[in-house]
Amino acid sequence: MRMIRLCLVSACLLVASQAQEFFSVPKADAPQLAAWGTYSVGVRTLDLVHAGQIDILKFDQQTGKAPLYDRPLKVEVWYPASLAAGQEERVAYPSPMPGVAPRTTGPKGFEVIGKAARDAAPVKGQNFPLVIVSHGYPGSRFFLSYLTENLASKGYVVAAIDHTDSVFGEVRPFTSTLLNRSNDQMFVLRSIEKLAKTKDSFLFGLVQEKNAAIVGYSMGGYGSLISAGAGISDKSALNQFVPGGYLNDWKRDSEKYQAIIREGLKAIVAIAPWGKQPPFSAWDSESLAGIKIPSLFIVGDHDDVAGYEAGPKRAMELAVNSDRCLLVYENARHNTGGNPPPPNMALDYKAIQSFDEPVWRKDRIAAINQHFITAFLDLNLKGDQAKRAFLHVPLTHSNDGKWAAAPNTTDEGVFSKGDDFWPGFQRRWALGLEMSCSAK
Numbered sequence: 001m002r003m004i005r006l007c008l009v010s011a012c013l014l015v016a017s018q019a020q021e022f023f024s025v026p027k028a029d030a031p032q033l034a035a036w037g038t039y040s041v042g043v044r045t046l047d048l049v050h051a052g053q054i055d056i057l058k059f060d061q062q063t064g065k066a067p068l069y070d071r072p073l074k075v076e077v078w079y080p081a082s083l084a085a086g087q088e089e090r091v092a093y094p095s096p097m098p099g100v101a102p103r104t105t106g107p108k109g110f111e112v113i114g115k116a117a118r119d120a121a122p123v124k125g126q127n128f129p130l131v132i133v134s135h136g137y138p139g140s141r142f143f144l145s146y147l148t149e150n151l152a153s154k155g156y157v158v159a160a161i162d163h164t165d166s167v168f169g170e171v172r173p174f175t176s177t178l179l180n181r182s183n184d185q186m187f188v189l190r191s192i193e194k195l196a197k198t199k200d201s202f203l204f205g206l207v208q209e210k211n212a213a214i215v216g217y218s219m220g221g222y223g224s225l226i227s228a229g230a231g232i233s234d235k236s237a238l239n240q241f242v243p244g245g246y247l248n249d250w251k252r253d254s255e256k257y258q259a260i261i262r263e264g265l266k267a268i269v270a271i272a273p274w275g276k277q278p279p280f281s282a283w284d285s286e287s288l289a290g291i292k293i294p295s296l297f298i299v300g301d302h303d304d305v306a307g308y309e310a311g312p313k314r315a316m317e318l319a320v321n322s323d324r325c326l327l328v329y330e331n332a333r334h335n336t337g338g339n340p341p342p343p344n345m346a347l348d349y350k351a352i353q354s355f356d357e358p359v360w361r362k363d364r365i366a367a368i369n370q371h372f373i374t375a376f377l378d379l380n381l382k383g384d385q386a387k388r389a390f391l392h393v394p395l396t397h398s399n400d401g402k403w404a405a406a407p408n409t410t411d412e413g414v415f416s417k418g419d420d421f422w423p424g425f426q427r428r429w430a431l432g433l434e435m436s437c438s439a440k
Contacts, residue, residue, distance in 0.1 A: 022115040023339050023366060024149035030367035032415040032424035033374040033390060037154030042081030042120030043091060044202060046159075046195075048073045050187045056179050057165070057172060059243045066244055071180070074162040075188055076141040078152035079206060080128060081120035089115045093142035096169030098354030100138060109169075110342040112142055115149050122206050126155075127196075129211045129266075129381035132189050133160035134181065136218030136274075136337065138171045143338045144217060146366040147373065154374060156381075157207050159192050161185070166219065179242050181223030182250060185214055186260050193264060210264035211381055215373065217337030218306065221273025222282065225315065226250055228268045228322075229290035230283045231257050237280050252287050267294040267380040269373055271337040276315040277307030288318035295324040296376045296391075298369065300332025300357075301434075325391050327372055328434035331359045340366060360432075368433070371424060392437050393422045398430040 026034040053071040060066065076093075083089070092111045097103045131151055135143045141160040148158045163184050165176035189212050196207035216224035231252025232238060239247055249256045268291075275282035299312040306312055316326045329336055340362035341347055341355040356362055375390035395401055401421035415424050422430040 022113065022149070023146035023363070024115050024153070024370075026150075026367040026370060027363060028413070029364070029426065029429055031371035031426070031429070033372075033387075034150070034367040034370035036115075036150065037152075039080035039123070039153050039155060040083045040089060040120070041078055041116040041149055041152045042118075042122060043076060043078050043114070043116040043149075044119055046075040046077060048075055048188065048191050050184070053183070054179065054246055056175050056242065056244075056246060061243075064244055066246065071184075072164055073184060073188060074141065076148070076160045076162075077192070077203070078116055078148045078158045078160075079203075080123045080126070080152060080155055080157075081117060082123050083117055083120055087117050087120060089117050091116050091118050093145060095140050095142055098138070098168055098351055100171045102169050106348060107345060110345055112145055112339060112342060114142075114145050116152070122202055127206055127208050128155050128157050129213070129377070130189065130192055130207050131156050131158045131377065132185055132192075132212065132214045133158060134185050134214060134216040134220030134223055135161070135163065135166070136220055137166045137174065137177045138168050139163075139166065139217070139220075139338070140168050144215070146339050147215065147370060150370050151374070151377070154378075156377065157192070157203070159188055161188050163219075175242055177219050178238060179246055179250075181219055182226035183260075185216070185220075185223050185227050186263075186265075189214070189264060211266055212264050213267040213269065213377055213381055214265065215269040215271070216273065217271040218274050218334065220337075221270035221306075221312075222275040224268040224270050225273055225275070225283065225288075225291065227261060227265060228293055228295065229261055230287045230315075230319070231261075231290060232282055233284040233287050235284065236282050238275070238282050252290055265293060267296075267377065269296045269298065269376060270312065270315075271298040271369070272300065272303055272306045272334050273297065273312050273315065274306045277311035283315065283318070285318045288315055289321050291319045291322040291324075293322060294376070294380045295319055295322045296372065297324065297326045298329075298336055298372070299326070300329045300334065300336050302331055303334045303336075305334035323438055325376070325435060325437040327368075329360060329365065329368075330432045330434065332357055332365070335362070336365055336369075375424075389418060390424050391435070393435045394418055394420060395422070396434055396436055398422050398425070398433040398435075401425075401430050403427045
């Protein structure tokens with residue numbers, strides 16, 4: 001009996017040792033393009049300051065004006081790296097618990113263990129496309145680390161923003177997020193490109209000029225659509241939420257807006273983008289027609305925050321001048337963008353609602369996102385035309401796929417090449433998904 005117990009303990013330890021250690025390194029059931037790339041990954045923190053910005057939270061009702069301030073933005077940058085002897089790709093990312101207000105009971109924070117080497121030397125003699133990652137309200141620069149590290153391993157410089165007033169544990173009124181989200185994204189994009197030309201910066205020579213994408217989740221998706229050319233509609237209810245008419249700078253006909261958008265921006269990924277759904281209706285058909293760069297929308301068809309039919313799906317349909325695709329998780333709600341729940345932590349209901357999905361495994365969503373976002377960025381930032389087939393799948397509904405091999409054929413680990421099954425997926429694993437793309 002004692003021997004049996006020891007064997008059971010050993011088996012449990014073996015299973016634990018085989019568990020997923022890093023969110024950015026997918027499990028064996030992941031689709032083909034989710035796999036970790038060929039580069040080692042370094043990570044560094046930047047403290048940027050956007051001078052002379054509108055401090056909307058100090059708006060004066062009597063004067064009808066808001067003062068200016070220097071807006072701080074903390075940014076985490078992941079990049080292809082050359083590791084020193086003995087240097088390990090392992091780092092801890094700290095975060096307060098999710099929620100608008102700081103926790104008074106239970107754990108007040110957690111750590112995500114990442115696959116990156118802090119302050120590692122960048123690779124020499126190569127430069128890479130830039131990806132800006134923008135979290136929701138609230139969130140953090142580490143909330144999509146499963147994606148940021150994964151993309152860096154594939155030859156991208158990835159900069160994730162802590163959006164001031166919208167970070168876990170430091171959340172302030174929503175007005176700031178409405179006004180600043182796109183402005184933050186484009187400022188960080190321009191700042192990284194400037195640092196890539198600055199000799200004493202670790203980014204010197206590492207970033208390709210004017211070859212960037214934005215990946216935005218929830219309010220990050222809202223910002224990405226504005227950054228891509230969808231200026232706020234005159235009739236949007238959002239105009240009532242920002243006092244003093246300051247949102248006018250982000251309307252489609254604003255000279256300031258037209259001067260800022262799209263410079264260097266080649267593509268966007270909008271995950272569960274907030275804003276199109278009634279009653280807010282941030283954009284009308286003319287606004288969304290202003291998006292003239294490729295776009296990938298990712299959403300759950302039961303999204304109860306950003307909506308679905310009248311929200312992201314309608315936004316995608318109206319972006320008629322964009323080479324665009326819509327990936328749908330059937331029976332998923334809003335949490336299709338962030339990391340899986342932190343391991344080894346008992347989460348209460350409030351915390352679970354910020355991380356998890358009621359139907360889908362979050363590590364599965366992460367792997368599928370890694371797969372499709374890699375295909376989309378490789379196509380549009382690296383010009384890899386072979387990746388188009390992974391987006392323009394042969395069947396709209398993955399459930400309709402038919403595997404070519406006979407039922408009892410051994411095919412473990414084989415990825416579909418297309419035909420009547422979604423390319424890059426393993427047998428039995430293309431399930432519960434929809435994909436539709438424009439004909440461009």
